[in-house]
Amino acid sequence: MTGGAEPLALAPAMADNLARWLDSERATRDRSPHTIRAYQGDLLAFLGFLGGYHGTPALPATLAGLTQTDMRAFAADERGRGLSARSLARRLSAARSFIRWMADRHGFDASRALASRGPKYTRSLPRPLAPGQAQDVLDIAGGTHPEAWIAARDTAVLTLLWGSGLRISEALGLNGADWPLREALTIHGKGGRERQVPVLPIARQAVADYLRLCPW
Incomplete structure (x- = not known):
């Protein structure tokens, strides 16, 4: 061989x-x-x-x-x-x-x-977006859809992901009972684990803008 x-x-x-x-x-x-x-x-x-x-x-x-x-x-x-x-x-x-x-x-x-083993490698942690990069993403989300309420919805979700560290499923799982948003949210994540996450003023404002424009 x-x-x-x-x-x-x-x-x-x-x-x-x-x-x-x-x-x-x-x-x-x-x-x-x-x-x-x-x-x-x-x-x-x-x-x-x-x-x-x-x-x-x-x-x-x-x-x-x-x-x-x-x-x-x-x-x-x-x-x-x-x-x-x-x-x-x-x-x-x-x-x-x-x-x-x-x-x-x-x-x-x-x-x-x-019995063979794979190679070792360093598992790097994901890097958060810098404030300027995050603002660029929000600006793009706010201008990609002609329907104002849909653009506001996308902006609100992305703001919660960045500003509060929510997973996408957690952000989409918020409902009317969570409004008005307080300075912190209690989130039940994977495995039923509970954690407190901060809600920045910019995130509360983004959600408020979406609710104001939402037709339902």
């Missing part, structure tokens, strides 16, 4: 298994179309590499014989092609999920391949 070989096209049997796995991910895990496309690309890259690495199109028996050495060779090849550590971690995760599914389906032990 030699690394760096050109990837090979999928054998029909493996293409069928891949299609079935993607259907399973879509149906049982409610994956988005974007995620399914990403997984498909990840697995095509992985299976194509195995074909070139072993010199023959990958088959279920190929996956049954995989070791940590094979997984490391794939990772090294992808990094050599310029793939970032974050993207490689996702690609290896998709490969392991597919291998696990194939092992259950075809009855082989995949523990050697599944």
